[in-house]
Amino acid sequence: MDALPRLSAAEAAARLGVKPATLYAYVSRGLLARERSAAGSSFDPLEIEAFARARRRDPSAATTRAPAQPGTPLMVLDTDIAQIDDDELYYRGRPAVALIDRPVEDIAVWLWGAEDRQPDSQPDAQAIATARALIAALPPGATELDRIHAAITGLAAAxxxxxxxxxxxxxxAGALLLAGIPRALLPAGMHDDHGRDSGSDPDPDPDPDPDPDPAESVAATLWRALGGTATGAAGIRAVNAALVLLxxxxxxxxxxxxxxxxxxxxxxxxxxTAALGAFDSPLHGNASRAAAALLADVVAGSAPDAALARAVRDGGRGVPGFGHALYSGTDGRARALLPLIAELPGAAPILAAVDAVSSEVLRRAGIHPNVDLALAALTLSAGLSADAGVAIFAVGRVVGWIAHALAEYEERPLRLRPRGRYVGP
Known part of the structure; x- marks a missing residue:
């Protein structure tokens, strides 16, 4: 591993959440290995990651215990929406993987308890135009999540x-967001003919940016909005499955x-909007972006161990796309998504990279893939926009956020306002 990127002592200590003195105590007790050079001590990033994971599972595994985290968990709330049992995700008692061929719109209607009163799911043309105008005003470097924020603001204002x-x-509002966000994200000139630009039409419609066919699914519209091809049945199926699983x-x-x-x-x-504030973070909604960069590095020719070492060193938050506190093995959502991704024409080299990286991480750190790795594989295999995985995650989670809001509306208002305990001077 001499030629691979390694962690400095400061980086290794930061990853473990300890002081440098504690890190060296681990070394002196034979719990960690280090290499010394003229530049100082350095550490194998995957060994550090495996050690960090072992300490999370059993804090007594380390000689020096990490400081306790008061207030964790902050609270326990009753929920009847999702449950994770024996490494499997259930929605109201039904395995999520058994629902992936159902349109995400149907899952929304079911979880929102709207079967007998279908909400109007199609925002009007003015609402879409307002959302698109706000998106168009964003600078060129805006992310998909920036565009989603703008779309929500426009839909709300209208x-x-x-x-x-x-x-x-x-x-x-949930139905309008679920249908409206993908429509607002469609690039200008993309018609309801599923991808033909108006410039190719010898007699273009007077409306330069008409909406897609109202019968088009959320997954199909989102697929096109993120750069999917017009004939992407396999891609649409994979995107819908991801939306449902998320x-x-x-x-x-x-x-x-x-x-x-x-x-x-x-x-x-x-x-x-409040949920997106917490979602827009490297430890939650944005994690698939770093996982996509890791896979792209391997596909470009880097050895899996070198790509992993760089990803751990540069990210500072573990191996992107691997590990989840709620699963002892591979995240079942990733297990369900990867076979669908294999049906995409460009998937073979990406999935080969997934296998190579997964084998190396399991061997060196004992960590299994999570859904962010599958989202990264979907993004790269389909040639979607760089952070398409983040957008798919956010749109799918809209369904859950609204379901939880409905549950909270049945509780006493403001019950989740905690009381502070002053500890200052």
Missing amino acids: DPLRYDATPESLRR VDHDLAVSTLAARIAASARGSGYAVV
């Missing part, structure tokens, strides 16, 4: 009923943020 704090209004996952930080906004009786738009 909804005169958004402050109606009722469950029915939540369902309606609907909910216990009380993630973004879901807690959504429930706090709902506790204050925020609108559906406010709930999703």
